[in-house]
Amino acid sequence: MKILYHHRTASKDGQSTHITEMILGLRGLGTEVIECAPQVGADDAGGGSPGWVGRLKALLPRQLYELAELAYSWVAYRRLSAAIKANRPDGIYERYNLYLLAGIWAKKRFKLPLILEVNAPMAVERREYGGLSWPRLADWAELYVWKRADLLLPVTQVLADYMVEKGIDPSRIQVIPNAINLAHYQHLPSTLEAKTRLGLQDKLVVGFTGFVREWDRLDRIMVWVAKQAPRYPVHLMVIGDGPARAEIEACARHLGVPDRLSFTGAVPRVEVPALSMAFDIALQTALVPYASPLCLFEYLALGKAIVAPDQPNHHEILTAGVDAVLYDPLDGNGIEKALDQLCEDPALRERVAAAAIQVIAHKQLTWSQHAARVLNLFKSLK
Secondary structure, three states, X not given: OEEEEEOOOOOOOHHHHHHHHHHHHHXXXXXXXXXXXXXXXXXXXXXXXXXXXXXXXXXXXXXHHXXXXXXXXXXXXHHHHHHHHHHOOOEEEEEOOOOOOHXXXXXXXXXXXXXXXXXXXXXXXXXXXXXXXXXXXXXXXXHHHHHHOOEEEEOOHHHHHHHHHOOOOXXXXXXXXXXXXXXXXXXOOOHHHHHHHHOOOOOEEEEEEOOOOHHHOHHHHHHHHHHHOOOOOEEEEEXXXXXXXXXXXXXXXXXXXXXXXXXXXXXXXXXXXXXXXXXXXXXXXXXXXXXXXXXXXXXXXXXXXXXXEOOHHHHOOOOEOOOEEEEOOOOOOHHHHHHHHHHHOHHHHHHHHHHHHHHHHHOOOEHHHHHHHHHHHHHHOO
């Protein structure tokens, strides 16, 4: 089978990881994959819009930038049309993005099946977090694409339920969450070896992986670290970087515990598993209700004691008290209580960590398994 993989993603973050791993999974099953995407000529460590895209976003008023996004569909359509004529694929697999209509146009013109991967309701997300100048246009564009794709693959059942509320036929929806590549979790150091390499061998390491923003509230974790420092050798380790780093480091200095905090800075993703092995407790902070956080699956594959918000999207993957300790995100001390529980009970840490590593196999959460599902879905559309 030959699949044309269409997307508009240029940043080097969790989005690009999803794209890269799905392509590798499909190719590993003998599928020919043609990637059709913009070339921005810049590398970004995560979180932002790289190259000329970022510059355009910074320079244009938001109203004009959104219209430019919509106009880009014509550019993408021409690129897609050329790729289809040159390669004659059996179908189009597209990563959904707001105002991107080109895949639907190409599907209609060339009579190809289109499967749409949906990681977020972008019209909702941007309205709430990034701002929208044309909310009615965004809502129309989102439903225009969702209603015309042959199949939609939301990353959580929460997102699937939202789609149904918006009028999407449930029979056209298949939930496929994020996943991991098992090859990245072979021949890793032990927890002690990983700690020793970082000079943390005597610490109880609470770890966080990702692009750190204000809403992750790691400053709150530093307050907890300072409170527990007289009792436990707790240490916050952050694999990544982000705009909230300076504030977190300032908080640690203010509390008198700068030695209880370490940032690796941005590192290549291939190095993340070995570094993450230093964690005793893996931290998932509060997040939007429809998300499928990539780091959660990485924590599971590493076999770490996970602390995560008690919310429906996590219930799809985790079982409270079995393979994770879940906290009430509305409780002002919820995450601290969960961390206290794991600090005070080493047997609990060991038990949930041992159960966590079994979740990947039990729920078939590898990219190659997801790729096989996608191939079977394309075959069902023939």
